[in-house]
Amino acid sequence: MPFSSFMGEALYNPETGYYAAEASRTGRAGDFFTSVSVGPLFGQLMAEQFCRVWELAGKPPEFTIIESGANDGRFARDVLDWTRTRREDFYQILQYQIDEILPSAVVRQRATLTDHRDKIIHDAAFPAACGCYFANEVLDAVPFRRVRFSRGKWHELLVGLTNSGDFRWMESAPEDRALKRRLDWLGTGFPEGYTTEISPAAASHVRYAASRLERGVLFFADYGYDAATYYDVHRKTGTLRCYHRHQAHENPFSQVGATDITAHVDFSLAATAAVEAGCAVAGFMDQGRFLMGAAEEGLRKMEGDVSPQAALWHRQFRTLTHPAHLGRNFQFLVLTKSMPEAAALPCLKFHRPSNAEQLLLPVFTPSP
């Protein structure tokens, strides 16, 4: 089977999948940290940006936040708690939709969000008239395909079984149309054994996300690169990583169902899919820059504040923005749909237009 099918079962089988388990997968007790597990600050800063989008849109009477892959609902709770106490007017008109693929996650989200029960909707398929779409560390968790350049051409790495019933990699001619298109675009200038990942499903996810809003802003936060960096000939072994109890390794066939499997995001593919789906790229920058813009005003107001709350705020902010923690490896792709006014968002203040342009450059020459 394609690796994407194997990964889909390993992570999302409703009974045995990694993300179906009751146990928390993120934070100190889990397998890895996310910006959400650092504390409520990430959700609070994002809530402020969502509120600014609403204001820039002219304060429409209805506004929808759509979150994809909401895990246990903590981010949604942080956003809604902040909004209720700080911007009652925004809270009143707000609706919070969660796109979730696992029934067990829906149960956990409902339990976390009892306080905001009336605001939450699961499984809404219709597009929202105006709103924001948000996905943190979702694209890296969407099942991807694995490919290897050998004997002068690309092969897809499928998952097969040995005689003794263990999983093993098998090379096969690529058949999937979207995969073949991306491989044609990459061309053949790669060294023997070059192995990497391609995620047509992540591109589909972005197209779907774009279809969920008629007007508004989409935020994708994740680790990843533009295609030129992602498919640099020197990066010969790809970005597939597995996580178990804060240990990283590269064997997805070990402890299947108890191990997270991810790959870095090809943000060029994501941005191209978004543009094809009617969006514009408003910014592409690391999380440090993004949150510095988002928090600038708040930081100024807190100058001289030595309270324990301010100390906690600063500790979380450092973890989220410091280059050695989450500030440099995580990127924000910000997309607008029918909403050029969003260029004035504080979180875009420090973005460099050349970074966004670089995403969409056709860096590889398609083979004949």
Ligand SMILES: C[S@@+](CC[C@H](N)C(=O)[O-])C[C@H]1O[C@@H](n2cnc3c(N)ncnc32)[C@H](O)[C@@H]1O
């Ligand atoms: C690494 S976790 C991140 C969870 C959360 N956003 C956070 O930041 O803590 C990846 C999440 O993506 C979700 N996911 C993967 N594919 C999805 C899809 N097609 N639609 C919605 N959620 C998806 C998984 O269920 C999982 O909760």
